Amino acid sequence: MKFKRSWLILLSFVLMLGILAACSGGSDNTSTEGEKENEEKETGPQMGGTVVGAMDTAPSGSFNPIFYEEAYEANIIEFVYEGLVSQNNSLEFVPNLAKEWKYNEDHSEITFTLEENVKWHDGEPFTAHDVVFTYKTMSDPDYIEAGGVRASEYASRLLGYKEYSEGQTDEFQGVVAEDDHTVTFKFAEPNVIALSDASFSIIPEHIFKDIPVADIPAAPESREPGKVIGTGPFKFTEMVQGEQYVLEKNADYWQGEPYLDSVVWKVVDQAVILGLLENGEIDFVADPNGFQAADYEAVAAMQNVEIIEQPDFGYQIMGMMHNHRAAGDMTLDPSKWTVNENLKDPRVRQAIAYAIDRQAIIDGLLYGRGIVQNSPIATQFWAYDDQNPPAYEHDQDKANQLLDEAGYVDVDGDGFREDPNGEKWVLNLNYPLGNQIRERSAPIIEEFLEEVGINIDLRQPKEAAAYFEDLEKNSQDWDLYLVGWSLSSGDPSPEGLWGSKDFYNYSRWNNPEADKLLAEAVKPPEAFEQDYRKEIYSKWQVEFGEDLPALILYAANSLWAHNSRMKGIDVLPYQFHNNPHLWYVTE
Structure with missing residues (x-):
């Protein structure tokens, strides 16, 4: 999956098709739609509502960013967890949990200043110590044996990684908390991709610190709704394994209360997704598979649906x-x-x-x-x-x-x-x-x-x-x-x-x-x-x-589709989910 981001030559393009569905109860549909648009412009995004997304395959069940392996699990993780930086539509790194950063002279260190008003879903404050813990866990001698596969991409260039990951020392030098809101990444040599290395989603130290690394993948805190804790705009609250996954808004989200009350993922056979999309039972189908190219004309003909098409990442x-x-x-x-x-x-x-x-x-x-x-x-x-x-x-x-x-x-x-x-x-x-x-x-x-x-x-x-x-x-x-x-x-x-x-x-x-x-x-x-x-x-x-x-x-x-009632969607070159706290519905 997925994961992290930055750069130029953007060959993506977006095709927006479909028409706003006519409102019921009025004989003049054009006039009614115009009134709705004017009302939206006057009032802005509305609070409340739920949107339903469709996946054609059930997540395997790991909702911990340092251990998950598939895009279906990422559909939950990306609403729940965040990294120090994110990326924009040009694949440039932009602030997220870190509001700014600076390099030392030879680019062997990068120091981040963190946002100070961020809290985990359980109310505990987010600090630099969580950042240290995340990267220390990915560098742990037991991490790879426990099924972790992200150390080579995000941790291997850290100062002392080899010695620490091989158990030669107990001292973790790679990421250091200067204080609660300042953290420094130290690399074994000047690092050209330091921002990419530092972009991984952060997990909470207070939740996992007493769980041996080898046991983290199977721990309830990595798998069960209500126990999976992040800083993101939505909380993972309910699950019917293999059928439905419910994300409820984090009203105390540090970037502002999300407009939607909840996002629900339903696991739906690919053969019936389009029918559910057309009749409004689901609101969007996107990552990881979207809809099939053979169905493009059928989806384009749906009056209440808009299509987004761009090159797959x-x-x-x-x-x-x-x-x-x-x-x-x-x-x-x-x-x-x-x-x-x-x-x-x-x-x-x-x-x-x-x-x-x-x-x-x-x-x-x-x-x-x-x-x-x-x-x-x-x-x-x-x-x-x-x-x-x-x-x-x-x-x-x-x-x-x-x-x-x-x-x-x-x-x-x-x-x-x-x-x-x-x-x-x-x-x-x-x-x-x-x-x-x-x-x-x-x-x-x-x-x-x-x-x-x-x-x-x-x-x-x-x-x-x-x-x-x-x-x-x-x-x-x-x-x-x-x-x-x-x-x-x-x-x-x-x-x-x-x-x-x-x-x-x-x-x-x-x-x-x-x-x-x-x-x-x-x-x-x-x-x-x-x-x-x-x-x-x-x-x-x-x-x-x-x-x-x-x-x-x-x-x-990539062929993605969403109901026209969904607004605030601003897709990235590599995924549909972007700033879901800004998503809202018009009805």
């Missing part, structure tokens, strides 16, 4: 397993990996890329509402390079040529190629259930690859939880896999997904040159210049495109 990939981990080995040590013989030749991986008609998938399954993307850096970032990385336009002749050159030819005349030793060569393709477009793309990809003589074993899809468990722990015989990534908006660095020792590097990609470029892109002092970073990231994107740990299949447009 993420993408779908077909990963290619470069290496495999040994069975039972959960370390991130590339020296222990074994080469995947089926895909070890880069010409084979490149042939696969040429064989797949990505634009056809976009046109056929997304109805044209998406883009071909040739790099795993979001197109909205200044660092995205749309010129230099290989484009891999659909070219079956090129695919056939590369496979022939690599020695993969059809020896026995059955239409499928054997490997260079004349042995049967089959690539398995794995994918999860849950995303309908991804599910439908799997047999299409199989067909494209078999057209150039690659024998594909399209495996039975699995439920997402089981699929990702296999991908993490039991993928020793996997070749190709489908997955989608939502990206962090805090910085364009692809670390976290594509570094050789990153947890989510499911392709087990071990490319020393690529790792070197990732390190150079954030190494001071040169990396304080954006043009320098852009040049380094361009080289990295070329390396990625040539070595191909994955083919970026497409970035679908």
